[in-house]
Ligand code: TYD
């Protein structure tokens with residue numbers, strides 16, 4: 001007798017439960033569980049039938065590595081780890097409207113001059129895609145375009161000896177396998193379609209781009225499971241109202257993660273930003289208290305960004321802490337250290353912290369810059385306009401060395417900064433000491449920062 005024919009699947013993490021619930025026990029997401037038709041029967045085990053013996057080989061093969069395919073969009077190539085690896089699958093995630101289709105239209109148009117390229121859109125009609133290409137002046141590119149959603153049709157079309165070298169599926173949430181009874185976009189559908197397409201890509205050796213939408217919580221809808229299946233996961237992010245777009249590698253089997261590419265959305269598509277620091281600092285107004293320039297590292301690149309803090313008296317019993325672009329628990333830590341180790345209590349104040357330009361910073365090296373911005377705002381003494389700051393803060397208030405300080409200082413010097421507020425003890429290793437043309441203010445303890453921004457009237 002068959003058991004129940006439906007099951008309940010969390011659309012965030014793919015966990016399966018027998019009953020519906022408001023909250024997924026596996027990942028903690030709310031309202032993410034939906035009913036799907038049960039697909040697999042109960043596992044039967046292997047039985048007595050023997051399998052084939054697997055041949056083992058050594059690590060050192062002599063097959064020549066396949067050359068990587070360069071799109072010609074430098075920022076994209078770098079984030080992908082130095083070009084696209086044939087036979088690999090890349091997931092490009094991002095909010096609707098952020099520019100995923102735009103980026104892939106541009107990339108495929110450039111690739112089409114080197115290799116055969118296929119663009120399959122499940123979301124837009126052929127005319128809409130054409131319209132976009134025309135707007136960007138790419139309508140002459142030799143891209144094979146189709147509007148399709150049936151997995152069976154797509155696989156039969158592509159599974160040939162003369163398969164294209166690059167395939168874009170826009171988006172994986174619109175694809176539909178007729179063997180699965182749930183609706184497109186559900187975990188089972190997305191997983192089945194992705195699995196088949198990735199297998200095909202490996203077999204035929206083409207580069208597969210899967211476009212995936214991101215939910216409000218910031219994960220690729222449905223398939224956190226999808227992230228395990230693909231070789232590379234790229235997120236396209238940016239603040240609405242800003243024209244910058246950041247392409248971030250969060251997983252890459254063929255290159256470094258944490259690498260970012262910076263683009264600017266223009267009326268003719270995405271333009272690469274060769275000098276992101278200049279862009280992020282473009283709207284900075286010097287000599288305002290609470291503003292501080294952080295010299296950060298994103299992937300392999302140094303990047304200068306402005307950190308803005310506003311400390312204002314609060315009328316609330318639990319004052320407001322609002323953070324954009326940084327970790328709010330990290331802010332709580334810096335505030336606690338300022339209070340407990342330096343005697344600067346901000347518990348009666350609202351604190352707002354903002355990383356200007358829509359970048360999201362995850363490095364602990366930003367601690368000192370955040371602290372400097374907070375102290376500067378609280379004392380209403382501006383951080384010198386030509387000063388960059390970096391350093392990690394420990395719980396006892398000590399300022400710790402961070403990696404690649406030379407690279408950070410070099411970038412600052414290039415952009416015309418003259419002073420650096422940096423950890424007093426340089427990290428041991430090959431890149432210590434050399435400050436270049438910058439004047440260095442070494443900071444050993446957070447207390448010293450308070451000394452630098454003391455209001456003149458109280459002295
Ligand atoms: P799109 O690539 O369709 O987003 P996604 O595929 O991630 O959903 O981008 C849509 C947005 O980009 C839309 O708001 C219009 C804007 N855009 C431009 O500003 N300039 C352009 O040249 C193009 C093609 C789009």
Ligand code: MG
Pocket residue numbers: 097100101102123170
């Ligand atoms: Mg799109």
